[in-house]
Amino acid sequence: MLNNQATLDLVFHALADPTRRAIVERLTRGPASVSELAAPMAMSLAAVMQHLQVLEESRLLRTEKRGRVRTCTIDSDVLARAEAWLTQRRTFWENQLDQLGEILAEDALKPKKRKRRKP
Amino acid sequence: MLNNQATLDLVFHALADPTRRAIVERLTRGPASVSELAAPMAMSLAAVMQHLQVLEESRLLRTEKRGRVRTCTIDSDVLARAEAWLTQRRTFWENQLDQLGEILAEDALKPKKRKRRKP
Numbered sequence: 541m542l543n544n545q546a547t548l549d550l551v552f553h554a555l556a557d558p559t560r561r562a563i564v565e566r567l568t569r570g571p572a573s574v575s576e577l578a579a580p581m582a583m584s585l586a587a588v589m590q591h592l593q594v595l596e597e598s599r600l601l602r603t604e605k606r607g608r609v610r611t612c613t614i615d616s617d618v619l620a621r622a623e624a625w626l627t628q629r630r631t632f633w634e635n636q637l638d639q640l641g642e643i644l645a646e647d648a649l650k651p652k653k654r655k656r657r658k659p
Numbered sequence: 660m661l662n663n664q665a666t667l668d669l670v671f672h673a674l675a676d677p678t679r680r681a682i683v684e685r686l687t688r689g690p691a692s693v694s695e696l697a698a699p700m701a702m703s704l705a706a707v708m709q710h711l712q713v714l715e716e717s718r719l720l721r722t723e724k725r726g727r728v729r730t731c732t733i734d735s736d737v738l739a740r741a742e743a744w745l746t747q748r749r750t751f752w753e754n755q756l757d758q759l760g761e762i763l764a765e766d767a768l769k770p771k772k773r774k775r776r777k778p
Contacts, residue, residue, distance in 0.1 A: 545677050552675035558664050561744075568752040616752045623745035625680075630738045633687040 544621070550598035551622045559583070560591050564600060567614040574603075574610045663740070669717035670741045678702070679710050683719060686733040693722075693729045 554560055563577055578588040592612065595601035599618045604611050673679055682696055697707040711731065714720040718737045723730050 545680075548680065549675055549677060552671045555745075556668055556671035556675060558668060561664075561667065564748060568748045568755065570755055614748075614752055616749050619745055619749045619752075623742060623749060626738055626742035626745065629683060629687050629733075630735050630742060633733055633735045633738075636687065636689060 547599065547618065547621060548625055551600060551618060554594050554598035554600055555622070557591065557594075559588075560595055563588075563591060563595060563612075564614060564619075567601065567612060571611050571613040574612065577612060666718065666737065666740060667744060670719060670737060673713050673717035673719055674741070676710065676713075678707075679714055682707075682710060682714060682731075683733060683738075686720065686731060690730050690732040693731065696731060 555564070559581065562581075566572060566577060574585075574589070574592065577592070578585050581588055592601065592603070596603060599615055602613050602615055604613070674683070678700065681700075685691060685696060693704075693708065693711065696711070697704050700707055711720065711722070715722060718734055721732050721734055723732070
């Protein structure tokens with residue numbers, strides 16, 4: 541079992557390519573065979589297979605062979621782990637910004653100290 | 660201006676490395692100088708600078724130089740774009756699964772057709 545850091549390395553690497561993202565998009569509409577995935581792509585079957593291997597290594601994609609047909613399915617749990625990492629970072633940063641905004645607003649409401657003139 | 664596909668290529672590539680994710684995590688706590696970012700890392704300043712360059716190219720990170728200090732800030736809009744892509748894919752897939760579940764449930768409730776015996 542890969543730890544979370546290793547999973548995120550592989551998932552983000554897998555998603556850093558437009559062909560692999562197109563495959564993920566296609567698979568969110570439902571499982572598909574390798575030849576169905578390859579049909580609309582302007583590349584060789586071997587090139588598509590390489591992309592599928594990267595997706596499978598990241599565990600975003602599972603394949604199952606029945607007879608001569610290999611069917612690919614998306615694993616939405618793995619997709620959700622990458623999403624959760626991004627959501628946590630973004631919300632943490634937005635909370636920091638909110639807190640900073642509150643501090644600045646409180647500061648603006650405080651009465652300003654005036655310098656006393658020496659008698 | 661980069662299009663969304665090119666942005667996603669660069670953002671996911673930038674996030675596919677544990678050091679760069681650690682830098683993003685640190686920056687969600689607030690802006691930091693290059694030397695502050697480099698201090699806890701077990702690598703040369705030059706190696707850290709290379710990681711910062713990858714993050715800057717992806718626009719996840721903005722830098723500003725004041726005098727001799729270069730300060731880095733996270734761009735949460737870019738983080739949110741990658742997050743939105745993942746959220747859309749995951750929710751689309753979950754809706755597909757829900758619809759499939761409904762179809763199967765309806766099918767199970769339908770009275771089964773019995774074969775008529777020939778008279």
